[in-house]
Amino acid sequence: MKIRDSGMPDESYWESLFNVPLILSRLGIERFHDVAELGCGYGTFSIPIAAAISGTLYTFDVEPGMLARTRERGAGLPIVCEHRDIMQEGFGVSADAVLLFNVLHCERPVELLRHATNALYIGGEVLVIHWRYAETPRGPSLDIRPRPEQIIAWAADADLNLIGDVIDLPPWHYGLRFGLVE
Numbered sequence: 001m002k003i004r005d006s007g008m009p010d011e012s013y014w015e016s017l018f019n020v021p022l023i024l025s026r027l028g029i030e031r032f033h034d035v036a037e038l039g040c041g042y043g044t045f046s047i048p049i050a051a052a053i054s055g056t057l058y059t060f061d062v063e064p065g066m067l068a069r070t071r072e073r074g075a076g077l078p079i080v081c082e083h084r085d086i087m088q089e090g091f092g093v094s095a096d097a098v099l100l101f102n103v104l105h106c107e108r109p110v111e112l113l114r115h116a117t118n119a120l121y122i123g124g125e126v127l128v129i130h131w132r133y134a135e136t137p138r139g140p141s142l143d144i145r146p147r148p149e150q151i152i153a154w155a156a157d158a159d160l161n162l163i164g165d166v167i168d169l170p171p172w173h174y175g176l177r178f179g180l181v182e
């Protein structure tokens with residue numbers, strides 16, 4: 001099932017809303033070997049991550065157009081880009097980091113976080129970014145937009161502990177890192 005409010009605007013507009021190098025640096029993406037991502041979208045994060053990590057980026061989407069664009073941009077990089085409904089099927093791979101970027105306003109967030117938990121190698125991390133709970137130029141309506149504390153509580157229900165603090169990702173986002181409960 002496609003996550004609510006997960007349609008995408010024009011590519012160049014979407015990519016003007018993020019400082020991608022800053023986000024990836026603050027999340028420490030280079031530390032990871034294999035990475036799995038829900039929702040490649042235009043490949044906004046998939047492409048630089050595949051170029052930065054030592055292993056493979058596995059990315060999944062339900063929109064054929066998004067998969068085609070990411071495959072086109074990722075030619076020559078270590079990316080596996082497949083059609084998969086993660087809400088229904090889970091990730092189907094294991095990884096050192098699982099990315100839930102701009103998707104935790106979904107209908108069943110604990111279920112999605114549980115899929116991420118199940119895909120993690122021991123010692124791996126679930127990395128989340130989401131729109132600040134404030135007026136932003138894009139993002140889901142505040143009615144369904146989670147605050148960081150809400151995501152931390154959902155994550156605990158999926159056996160994930162917050163690592164460190166809430167990470168500021170200007171101009172419009174925040175980030176969270178989670179590890180498996182021991």
Ligand SMILES: C[S@@+](CC[C@H](N)C(=O)[O-])C[C@H]1O[C@@H](n2cnc3c(N)ncnc32)[C@H](O)[C@@H]1O
Pocket residue numbers: 001002003005006007008038039040041042043044045060061062063066084085086087088101102103
């Ligand atoms: C808001 S976009 C975010 C894309 C990317 N993570 C980013 O931040 O640039 C959400 C993406 O998830 C995809 N998506 C929605 N529901 C999905 C599902 N159940 N399984 C896999 N992908 C899904 C959408 O098609 C869309 O490309």
